[in-house]
Every structure is written in structure tokens, then in C-alpha cells.
Amino acid sequence: MAQAKKEWLLIAQAALKKAYVPYSHFPVGACLITKQGKTYQGVNIENASFGLSNCAERTAIFKAISEGERDFAHLVVAGKTSQPISPCGACRQVMAEFFTPDMPVTLVGDKGVIKEMTVEQLLPYSFTGQDL
Numbered sequence: 001m002a003q004a005k006k007e008w009l010l011i012a013q014a015a016l017k018k019a020y021v022p023y024s025h026f027p028v029g030a031c032l033i034t035k036q037g038k039t040y041q042g043v044n045i046e047n048a049s050f051g052l053s054n055c056a057e058r059t060a061i062f063k064a065i066s067e068g069e070r071d072f073a074h075l076v077v078a079g080k081t082s083q084p085i086s087p088c089g090a091c092r093q094v095m096a097e098f099f100t101p102d103m104p105v106t107l108v109g110d111k112g113v114i115k116e117m118t119v120e121q122l123l124p125y126s127f128t129g130q131d132l
């Protein structure tokens with residue numbers, strides 16, 4: 001694996017311990033990489049009103065967007081799952097909003113198994129601004 005990608009993986013996994021998950025005890029970490037190589041970490045942040053919880057992927061995306069970033073190269077998502085973690089539907093839709101269909105998304109669990117997908121593979125035939 002390329003050195004940069006190893007580092008992104010470590011950044012996503014390091015985020016796991018910052019997740020705020022008092023209800024699910026299911027931490028998720030993310031590392032979003034811009035085309036210029038800057039990284040944004042994200043974690044899931046839960047709420048006593050469960051539906052207000054925010055996933056790690058969207059936390060990383062919203063952090064970057066609110067800092068003015070628009071051009072992204074890669075997203076890495078890490079879970080403590082036996083299989084590579086599977087992003088939820090809401091996050092897939094937000095990915096489709098901000099990422100190109102061919103952008104790579106790396107999914108990892110805690111057994112070292114890595115799944116490489118693209119945004120389009122995660123959400124085929126997505127609804128976007130071009131449909132409006």
C-alpha cells in the first residue's frame with residue numbers, strides 16, 4: 001500500500017477514540033483528503049435524541065466544506081467491524097453531493113480487510129443537483 005494511504009488509514013483509525021458514542025458504543029472514524037493533500041478527521045457524534053446523531057463521514061465532509069474546501073481526492077472510513085464498514089444511506093447521498101462519481105472511498109474494519117469502492121458504486125443512479 002502506498003505510504004500516503006497508510007497514513008490516511010492511521011488518521012481514520014486514530015479518530016475512533018474521539019467518537020462520541022455513549023448510546024451505540026459503535027465508534028467510526030473518517031479521514032477526508034483534499035486534492036491538495038490536506039486531511040480532515042471525522043467521528044460519529046451521537047445525541048440523546050438518537051436521530052440527531054451525525055456519522056463520521058458527514059462530520060469530516062462538513063468540517064472540510066465549512067473551511068471552504070471543495071476539491072476532494074479520497075475518503076477513508078474506519079470501523080471496529082469485522083468486515084469493512086458500510087456507510088449509511090445519508091452519508092452516501094452527501095458523498096454524491098460533494099464528490100465526483102469516480103472518487104475512491106476506502107472502507108476498513110478491524111481485521112485488516114480493506115474494501116475499495118467509488119462514490120458511484122456506493123450510490124448508483126444517485127439524485128444530484130443536475131436532476132433538479
Ligand SMILES: O=c1ccn([C@H]2C[C@H](O)[C@@H](CO)O2)c(=O)[nH]1
Binds near residue numbers: 026
Ligand atoms: O458508516 C457509518 C455507519 C454508522 N455510523 C454511526 C452512526 C451511529 O453513531 C453509529 C451506529 O449506527 O455508527 C457512522 O458514523 N458511519
Ligand SMILES: [Zn+2]
Binds near residue numbers: 055058088
Ligand atoms: Zn452515515
